Amino acid sequence: MKGNGFSLQREWQAFWLALGFLTRIPMLVKVDYSQRLMNQCSVYFPLVGLLLGALYAGLYSLLAMLWSPQVCVLLVVAFHLWITGAFHEDGMADSADGLGGGYTVARRLEIMKDSRIGTYGAAALVMVLLLKVVLQTEVSPVWLGLLLAPAISRLTPLCLMRWLPYVSDPDTSKSKPVAEGFSGQRLAVAAVGVAFIALAFQVTLAALISIALVVVVWGGMLRKNLGGYTGDALGASVVLSELVFLLLLAAS
Template sequence: MSLPRLRLSEEWQTFWLAISFLTRLPVLINIDYSPRLMSNSSTYFPLVGLLLGIIYAAAYSVLEIMFSPLVAVLLVMVLHLWLTGAFHEDGLADSLDGLGGGYTLEDRLRIMKDSQIGTYGVIALVMALLLKAALLVESQVTWLALLIAPCISRLTPLLLMRWLPYITGKKTSKTGSVANAFPTERLLPAVLFTVLVIALGSFWLQALAPLALAATLGVALIWGSYLKRQLGGHTGDSLGACVVFSELVLLAGLV
């Protein structure tokens, strides 16, 4: 196989690896897994987010014909939790449990790795879901919010991965290959793709660009600064949490 075709085949596998990592969607190809491929798959997080957004927006367009906006939004959120396995929401709950209940670095990391959810995690998860539902219902462009928010919010963890070192309380981690060695040169394509989505979305909402900047760079700076003080770096759970935060900031701006 020629070098260009080999590289194209590798990128195709990398894209599907990103889908398998972030969602429960079926993988339609065979993937020659490697830690490098897993690390490179982060490049496609915003694209996977856009694919999810297309599903959510399409589902909402059908559901709002049959149900009230609130019911339609809640059903789409159920679909989201099922398609993603509540991946990022789990990270939010674990992060707030650890950061809220731990007094030392070791305690915080240990609590984050605990499979049981605590008071801080429950409160954070319930409030985040309630707020997301309320913001989507209040939005004048709910379909657009559902379409672009998953894409834009999944750029934020890439920014955090390039800014902060990866830390973990265990020698092995399911997110380690993604979070620990994301190559700098692969950040630019993800940024450019997200900017393109923002530019297209601006045809419907002119204020989208500054809102997207606040939801990505703003959240990365604020959440990242807090993580740096509390942990000295980021964890896989904290990356999931920043996706939820980015979505909420963007949705609040859209309202």
């Protein structure tokens, strides 16, 4: 399976690499890791989100037989933080610390690389988690938000990767291999997949607004304050897109 054309085996490995990159789920197939494969795997981020959403919705349905919606959503969010390693939430906290506490680009990037959490990061993390729990319980039916938000929101970082330059130390970054060489063609494939999901569940407008709003507003902030994006900023974009999407679902 060599060459530059489509390879089913390579795409299968790219999917599992994306699953391993975004979650704690073990890769059950042998992956021939390469920089190119890492570049390609991001097209499957929304699909990984959909699989996570199916887990969340299924878990909620089981828990709902015993407890109230509030308790069930709290337990599902706790499961989400475990199964993903709080990957995107960590990016949200680091981004808030960097943008809130730094006065120069260099200082902001330095703060974002610090493993310690500061006041801005702690406040942002508490607020986004509280909002997520409250909004999930406001969506009717609850399982719909749990299922769709992870898939819809994971298209946002792919858009940012195409729009903005990468600004971080490639020797210490986990996201550089994903961002480097990400093609517009693969972005289009991911966008079509998300559009199909949104159409199937009749949430097209909410999906479009949540992605576009975060790309424009958050992306504009990143361009102004950092000159581009970092891995943490991409993680934050997922969290922000989820919240906007849930806000729109809860209001409809």
